[in-house]
Amino acid sequence: MKKCKGCGIPLQTKDKLALGYVVNMEQDYCQRCFRLSHYGDTTNLKSNYVTNENILKMYSRYKTSVFVLIIDVMDVFCLKEDDLLPIFQDYQTVLVINKTDILPENISEHRLEKTLSRLLFELNRKYPNIKAAIMTNRFEHSFNEQFFAILDELGCKSAVFAGRANAGKSTLINKLIHSDSLTTSIYPGTTLEEVVIDYRDYTFIDTPGLVDVNNYATYLNTEKYKLSKIDSQIKPQVFQVKDPQSYFYDGLLRVDIIPKENCSITFHISNRNKIHRTRFENADDYYQKHYCEFILRVKPLALSEFSVEKEEGFVLKGLGMFRIKGSCHVAVYSLANVKLFQSEVKF
Ligand SMILES: Nc1nc2c(ncn2[C@@H]2O[C@H](COP(=O)(O)OP(=O)(O)O)[C@@H](O)[C@H]2O)c(=O)[nH]1
Numbered sequence: 001m002k003k004c005k006g007c008g009i010p011l012q013t014k015d016k017l018a019l020g021y022v023v024n025m026e027q028d029y030c031q032r033c034f035r036l037s038h039y040g041d042t043t044n045l046k047s048n049y050v051t052n053e054n055i056l057k058m059y060s061r062y063k064t065s066v067f068v069l070i071i072d073v074m075d076v077f078c079l080k081e082d083d084l085l086p087i088f089q090d091y092q093t094v095l096v097i098n099k100t101d102i103l104p105e106n107i108s109e110h111r112l113e114k115t116l117s118r119l120l121f122e123l124n125r126k127y128p129n130i131k132a133a134i135m136t137n138r139f140e141h142s143f144n145e146q147f148f149a150i151l152d153e154l155g156c157k158s159a160v161f162a163g164r165a166n167a168g169k170s171t172l173i174n175k176l177i178h179s180d181s182l183t184t185s186i187y188p189g190t191t192l193e194e195v196v197i198d199y200r201d202y203t204f205i206d207t208p209g210l211v212d213v214n215n216y217a218t219y220l221n222t223e224k225y226k227l228s229k230i231d232s233q234i235k236p237q238v239f240q241v242k243d244p245q246s247y248f249y250d251g252l253l254r255v256d257i258i259p260k261e262n263c264s265i266t267f268h269i270s271n272r273n274k275i276h277r278t279r280f281e282n283a284d285d286y287y288q289k290h291y292c293e294f295i296l297r298v299k300p301l302a303l304s305e306f307s308v309e310k311e312e313g314f315v316l317k318g319l320g321m322f323r324i325k326g327s328c329h330v331a332v333y334s335l336a337n338v339k340l341f342q343s344e345v346k347f
Pocket residue numbers: 098099100101102136137164165166167168169170171172183184185186187188189190191209230231232
């Protein structure tokens with residue numbers, strides 16, 4: 001059965017509206033991939049086409065391959081608490097930390113490398129299946145070389161590119177094979193089935209991404225998703241907090257800070273969104289007043305309350321991070337389904 005070279009879906013000529021449609025079987029790409037790549041047409045994007053259960057079954061068919069686990073750099077900061085690594089514990093795994101180019105300027109290459117090495121050293125004790133870890137982007141010049149050296153060291157010619165939806169799996173394979181044969185897009189759910197690619201004497205298998213229930217992106221509509229997605233270098237938004245203040249990220253996040261001393265809060269979010277600050281006593285009014293503009297939010301917000309003594313960082317996957325410095329009481333209202341992770345990494 002002939003499959004689409006971009007997304008892996010079996011090709012068919014019968015039903016124009018169904019996935020995999022091609023005008024004739026000579027074509028290599030389905031209409032959906034063609035329209036997505038050439039016109040950015042997202043009408044046929046289905047993030048629920050494949051379930052995590054099916055993806056895990058797909059993985060298990062490649063037990064003897066190396067698993068290249070691609071992780072969005074934001075997800076790395078809460079990797080210890082996340083439920084991603086246990087999925088791969090029976091496979092030889094190479095971690096690829098992707099999208100490091102979005103991190104703010106003040107995080108130097110050296111600092112990032114040092115911080116991640118420490119984290120990975122700790123992880124390795126629990127997951128000896130992790131054989132190596134490499135970063136993309138900042139080391140773009142040597143990534144391909146490093147990658148093939150690792151595969152050769154592991155003595156494996158077959159690699160499965162796995163991980164969460166939208167982590168950059170297909171983009172990375174395209175870079176490795178110097179091609180744009182795989183379809184990529186800013187939305188999750190682009191790759192529909194496994195795509196097997198022969199390159200030199202290697203076999204690469206692209207896979208659909210695992211859906212992350214703890215990621216804002218899973219719950220946002222297209223418009224909100226586009227606004228909140230971080231795709232360029234983050235410009236941190238810093239606020240000094242001398243008296244009780246509330247911070248709003250649209251209708252998706254509210255952070256109240258009741259300081260016990262002078263504090264600060266720094267948001268690392270998409271540059272397209274500006275945090276709105278208001279005095280704590282006006283926050284409920286502000287929320288009521290703007291509720292209609294926030295109506296695109298899809299699930300209720302849930303409250304977490306805690307104290308910060310010196311400094312703490314938090315990750316809301318798909319939205320970004322925030323860090324609070326100074327002694328204070330904090331109330332965070334965030335999407336009920338999405339876990340508020342404490343960040344392992346100090347930035
Ligand atoms: N900033 C940044 N964006 C990336 C990087 N790699 C991939 N992307 C973007 O992430 C999105 C998802 O990429 P894709 O390869 O389709 O992800 P997949 O679902 O894991 O296959 C696309 O918009 C890519 O342009 C990267 O290293 N840095």
